[in-house]
Amino acid sequence: MTTRLTQQFAFLQEIDKLKGILRATAINDGSRPENSGEHSWHIAMYAMVLADQAGSEVDITRVIKMLLIHDIVEIDAGDAPIHSQFDTADQDAKEQRAADRIFNLLPEDQSKEFRALWDEFEAAITPDAIFGKAIDRVQPLLLNLANDGSSWKQYDVRLAQIDSRIGEKVNKGAPWVWAYIREKIKPWFAARGLD
Amino acid sequence: MTTRLTQQFAFLQEIDKLKGILRATAINDGSRPENSGEHSWHIAMYAMVLADQAGSEVDITRVIKMLLIHDIVEIDAGDAPIHSQFDTADQDAKEQRAADRIFNLLPEDQSKEFRALWDEFEAAITPDAIFGKAIDRVQPLLLNLANDGSSWKQYDVRLAQIDSRIGEKVNKGAPWVWAYIREKIKPWFAARGLD
Numbered sequence: 002m003t004t005r006l007t008q009q010f011a012f013l014q015e016i017d018k019l020k021g022i023l024r025a026t027a028i029n030d031g032s033r034p035e036n037s038g039e040h041s042w043h044i045a046m047y048a049m050v051l052a053d054q055a056g057s058e059v060d061i062t063r064v065i066k067m068l069l070i071h072d073i074v075e076i077d078a079g080d081a082p083i084h085s086q087f088d089t090a091d092q093d094a095k096e097q098r099a100a101d102r103i104f105n106l107l108p109e110d111q112s113k114e115f116r117a118l119w120d121e122f123e124a125a126i127t128p129d130a131i132f133g134k135a136i137d138r139v140q141p142l143l144l145n146l147a148n149d150g151s152s153w154k155q156y157d158v159r160l161a162q163i164d165s166r167i168g169e170k171v172n173k174g175a176p177w178v179w180a181y182i183r184e185k186i187k188p189w190f191a192a193r194g195l196d
Numbered sequence: 197m198t199t200r201l202t203q204q205f206a207f208l209q210e211i212d213k214l215k216g217i218l219r220a221t222a223i224n225d226g227s228r229p230e231n232s233g234e235h236s237w238h239i240a241m242y243a244m245v246l247a248d249q250a251g252s253e254v255d256i257t258r259v260i261k262m263l264l265i266h267d268i269v270e271i272d273a274g275d276a277p278i279h280s281q282f283d284t285a286d287q288d289a290k291e292q293r294a295a296d297r298i299f300n301l302l303p304e305d306q307s308k309e310f311r312a313l314w315d316e317f318e319a320a321i322t323p324d325a326i327f328g329k330a331i332d333r334v335q336p337l338l339l340n341l342a343n344d345g346s347s348w349k350q351y352d353v354r355l356a357q358i359d360s361r362i363g364e365k366v367n368k369g370a371p372w373v374w375a376y377i378r379e380k381i382k383p384w385f386a387a388r389g390l391d
């Protein structure tokens with residue numbers, strides 16, 4: 002039991018670092034960038050609240066677990082903002098190495114369980130992963146809406162780019178949510194001739 | 197569906213404020229106070245990882261949900277540090293009013309569901325709530341251990357106070373965890389004659 006707890010607490014102490022990984026989008030009040038730890042909490046709350054927007058084949062408790070761990074690899078790999086230019090293959094390789102290192106801090110059974118959940122989320126094929134990915138992409142839109150486009154301005158984003166980079170995936174997992182959100186964000190882009 | 201989504205997103209936008217509520221304990225690297233949003237994520241991870249330390253009567257997915265919402269009332273009521281002096285009745289009244297306001301932003305069925313989970317956690321009677329409360333109290337000990345006692349120093353805490361304010365509750369929900377953690381923190385207090 003002692004060895005097991007030592008491994009579990011080594012992991013729990015390591016992941017504290019996620020609170021220091023900064024994302025492109027500011028929190029609602031615009032005062033500072035959101036960090037990936039608090040983002041992961043907010044996204045898990047999105048899953049709890051929007052559970053009834055998921056298809057009946059979605060197991061929301063598995064989605065919550067996926068979302069709680071989905072960004073942990075950023076401790077080593079950093080956050081790659083969706084509207085920024087980055088080398089996808091390079092970022093993927095970094096994230097794989099990060100997953101190897103960080104999940105392996107856990108006892109072997111849990112290391113395998115968490116890694117399998119993370120791999121499933123990344124693959125985005127199962128209904129749980131598709132729904133989780135969908136709502137992960139909705140939350141930054143809502144923050145941008147609240148703080149006058151903190152990351153939209155930084156990356157010169159147009160509505161067409163939101164549609165292709167974000168809309169398709171949200172629509173796949175949570176179509177009513179996408180229809181609702183697109184109506185909400187459209188005026189911001191229209192007002193700037195970016196629609 | 198539109199009304200429902202409007203209520204759900206009003207709630208999800210409101211709870212962003214939890215990222216601005218600061219706690220007494222610093223994050224591991226000691227650079228700044230932990231906020232209640234990232235704390236809620238970390239605690240939910242504690243539940244996922246320490247699930248096998250819970251009794252078989254504990255439903256860990258309910259515990260995770262309780263922990264995700266347990267601090268939301270702090271948006272209105274603030275965080276009351278465990279080692280600080282505060283008026284318990286006054287703080288309780290503030291938290292009740294906060295729960296009334298914030299959970300009521302949700303559609304009625306979810307408002308009732310979330311409020312019931314929060315009430316159950318606060319009552320600390322069911323096995324799920326007892327386990328959740330136990331691990332909620334463990335995490336600040338680990339942060340203090342990593343950052344040389346950020347809140348222990350601030351509040352002149354002795355080991356006997358940890359035992360009475362924290363140990364009893366951790367021991368009730370997760371006895372092996374408490375035995376393990378107490379051994380880990382004891383040297384810090386002993387080195388300062390505070391054991």
Ligand SMILES: [Ca+2]
Nearest residue numbers: 071072080137
């Ligand atoms: Ca992400």
